[in-house]
């Protein structure tokens with residue numbers, strides 16, 4: 238299927254790792270002009286060279302903290318100068334804090350809203366004028382399953398869930414408001430996705446220890462017990478990237494304001 242993404246100007250936040258990295262790789266493989274941003278320059282450089290090696294595509298990088306308003310202004314300026322336009326914005330940078338409600342600190346609460354919802358709102362507000370000038374575009378906001386359901390312990394999500402729910406509502410409202418400008422806005426909602434670094438963080442925080450590979454695999458199965466596929470395998474970043482890139486393509490032209498859940502049929506009801 239030709240996705241029609243050749244030469245499209247694409248921005249992927251959090252594009253140096255996990256879901257963002259695989260999304261950027263897939264856009265590059267489709268011939269798009271991709272800019273990835275994240276905080277750590279060396280990880281961005283590694284991601285760009287990895288994508289170049291696997292796809293032959295050239296990816297631009299920019300070090301920004303999406304919780305910093307000055308950095309977001311700089312991102313908008315660089316996108317304008319370097320790409321000249323933006324056809325697709327993937328608001329993917331985000332993170333989760335999973336702790337019992339009474340243990341969540343005020344800093345974690347504020348950061349959770351800042352990196353998840355505020356960053357998506359602010360970046361979209363800076364880049365949408367470019368889309369309007371160019372006759373349209375697509376925004377994909379990456380949220381998370383804690384925004385649509387109460388997740389099974391140990392994923393206690395009083396801190397992250399409301400921020401992810403805000404991203405979903407934001408996407409719906411924007412789709413309605415920007416449709417007349419030929420801008421589609423959809424929200425991709427991942428379930429449990431196996432990203433090495435992220436799982437290591439969860440191990441430390443929730444299992445409260447470092448696990449060897451066998452114990453980690455067992456823990457993943459246990460935590461993923463509601464995923465409805467063989468061995469309760471978690472999703473992969475590539476599986477999420479496939480959905481994001483399809484939703485961003487003209488092949489999904491009638492998909493707007495949608496909440497696209499990719500969670501392997503996870504259900505604990």
Ligand SMILES: NC(=O)c1ccc[n+]([C@@H]2O[C@H](COP(=O)([O-])OP(=O)(O)OC[C@H]3O[C@@H](n4cnc5c(N)ncnc54)[C@H](OP(=O)(O)O)[C@@H]3O)[C@@H](O)[C@H]2O)c1
Pocket residue numbers: 250251252253254255256257274275276277278280301302303304329330331332333352379380381382426427428429430431432434435474
């Ligand atoms: N993995 C899952 O199971 C899962 C489940 C539900 C939802 N999600 C959502 O999916 C999205 C991607 O998750 P992932 O698991 O692929 O994440 P990941 O592998 O941890 O990658 C996160 C990316 O965001 C960047 N980033 C983090 N904080 C940033 C900041 N303040 N400013 C700019 N960039 C920042 C990271 O690079 P730097 O650290 O260098 O900045 C990295 O490129 C997130 O929104 C996450 O909440 C993931």
